[in-house]
Amino acid sequence: MGNQQRQKEILDALHRDGRVDVPDLARLLGTSSITVRRDLDQLAAAGALRRVRGGAVTTSLRGEGLPFDIRAVDDIGLKARLAGAAADLIADGEAVVIDSGTTGAAAATALAQRRITAMPFSVQGIAALAGSQSVSLILPGGTVRRPEGTIVGPLAERTLTGLRFDTAILTCCAAAPAVGVTAYDLADAAVKQAIKGAAERTVLIAEGSKFARSAMALVCRLEEVDVIVTDPSAPTEALARLADSGVRIEIA
Incomplete structure (x- = not known):
């Protein structure tokens, strides 16, 4: 090993x-x-x-998450599979805003060969799309939060106020059904809220383990997203309740 x-x-x-x-x-x-x-x-x-x-x-308490470099190798195959399933929901020609984190970077990589307009909110996502010949890349304003590479701050939030995207690919630190989509960092949560508010449709990528966790800063209720892309380890009863409320569930 x-x-x-x-x-x-x-x-x-x-x-x-x-x-x-x-x-x-x-x-x-x-x-x-x-x-x-x-x-x-x-x-x-x-x-x-x-x-x-x-x-x-x-x-990994409510106010503290794992470093990006550690998360990047944690379940890397699962993240790539979920990112690919989310990318399959995107049609050519869409305008897509992509959240940060290791899963957001995986989603940007999965979309790199697609014909879309994309705005990624991490330096890793920008790097994944910068060399693409088919993606029309729009860069957000904001401050880079090291070492995560997340783009945050008032300028990042204002970037989104005058734009409308077809789809937002949202990621999360935690997604406990009783709490909702949460993040460890307050500035990150604020940008996630702005990302969701700027899109007609929100696709949340959440590994099954995220449904057993809760972080400090609330982004939105799970019922407020349109699609959840997860894996078979996610709690079936919680997913069934979400499906009954109108959320589309995709198991990858």
């Missing part, structure tokens, strides 16, 4: 249990305690967890 796969397994255990211990991880991963400690130290240096005696605890 390579470093990235081991560290992904560690993050999965943290998401599930909130704390991991070195001996348990060594047994789970089939490796030595020394290797586990090195992985924990690397993840702690990246801000993905906090080291405690004998193991580590999660930093």
Whole structure:
């Protein structure tokens, strides 16, 4: 098992249990305690967890998310699959506004060969579309929030006030059914609200695990989006209620 796969397994255990211990991880991963400690130290240096005696605890509380570089390798195949399913909902000729984050970057990549007009709200999304010969790329104003690469701030919000898009591809930090679409950062949540308000249709991409989480800043209720693209691990009862309320559910 390579470093990235081991560290992904560690993050999965943290998401599930909130704390991991070195001996348990060594047994789970089939490796030595020394290797586990090195992985924990690397993840702690990246801000993905906090080291405690004998193991580590999660930093994924309501006000704090994982760093972009860690999330980028966490379930990368799943994010690409969901992004591809969302891209399949976009028709050629549409004007599309694309949210930030690792899933937003994956959506921009999936749309790079399509004939659309696109405004991405992250430097990663801009990079994914900048070389496209078929995408008409519009750049938003705003401030880049490092190290996320998210474009935020009053100028970013004002960029959207005079524009109307056919579709918004929205991403989220969490999507607990009782709470709604939420984000860890207040400035990010404000831009997400502006993105949703500037589009005729909102497509939310949310991995199944996001439905068990809640972050600090509310973006909108889940019933307020038009389409949810998720995976089979999403809670079926919650999805059924959303479908009954008129939300289209796409399982990828």
